[in-house]
Amino acid sequence: MSKLLQKPVKKEVAEGVTVVQAVTKGNSPLEFVEFKIVELDPCAEYTELLNKTECCIVALTGKINVAVGENVYHDLGTRDSVFDKVPTDSIYVSNDRGFKLEAITKARVALCYSPSDKQLPTKWIKAEDVDVEHRGILSNKRMVHNILPDSAQYANSLLVVEVYTESGNWSSYPPHKHDQDNLPNESLLEESYYHEMNPPQGFVFQRVYTDDRSIDETMSVENGDVVLVPSGYHPVGVPDGYESYYLNVMAGPTRTWKFFNDPDHEWILNR
Secondary structure: OOOOOOOOEEEEEEEEEEEEEEEEOOOOOOOOOOEEEEEOOOOOOOEEEOEEEEOOOOOOOOEEEEEEOEEEEEEOOOOOHHHHHHOOOEEOOOOOOOEEEEEEOOOEEEEEEEOOOOOOOOOEOOHHHOOEEEEOOOOOOOEEEEEOOOOOOOOOEEEEEEEEOOOOOEEEOOOEOOEEEEHHHHOOOEEEEEEEEOOOOOEEEEEEEEOOOOOOOEEEEEEEEEEEEEEEEEEEEOOOEEEEEEEEEEEOOOOOOOOOOOOOOOOHOOO
């Protein structure tokens, strides 16, 4: 049984509210990243109090209202499906604050967490302000929504991005890693991948491996799965006929994304 692949497990936590993924320090090898997927029926509410943890609330699908203290952000969310391929709204909430989600329509929400002890202002990351980036060439093409990149100065540790990879393409490729605190060459960032596929019966392959092969797992990843990357390289391959979406959460001691390519495969960048 893989220690890095987490399947959805539905748990109703309130009327009309179901947690379908919950990555915690208690059930994963990660120290800096925690993650939830919450599904809400129309009019359902979900509340949470953050302690020494910051959170990025991502309106994956549907419409929600988000309340943080006296501030209420209305009608957030832009998509019926993540494969609408348009940016969505997110809310950054700092440590020692609480928040409430209220579903306007049926909604799926990602909650991305990392440790934090320096309180920062709440930030509405508007869909129209999310940078859209196209990376790669040939069969290494993907589109990235930079929700909370390292250039954004309104988080202590969290980095959050969405990535779309077309049928028959590779992503997070050539294989790269960021598991050494060796700046300016490489930063130490743990990572989680929340996956969806179109059509939903599809799958992708993801390998996570280290130079010494103390970690070396190749996983068949299905719709709604989460892959955990405590260290090592972590490429994703998408079979013909299916599109891949994943939401990346990264965090570590320094909020900088500096990666190191696997030297055995870096040559493909020079084609």
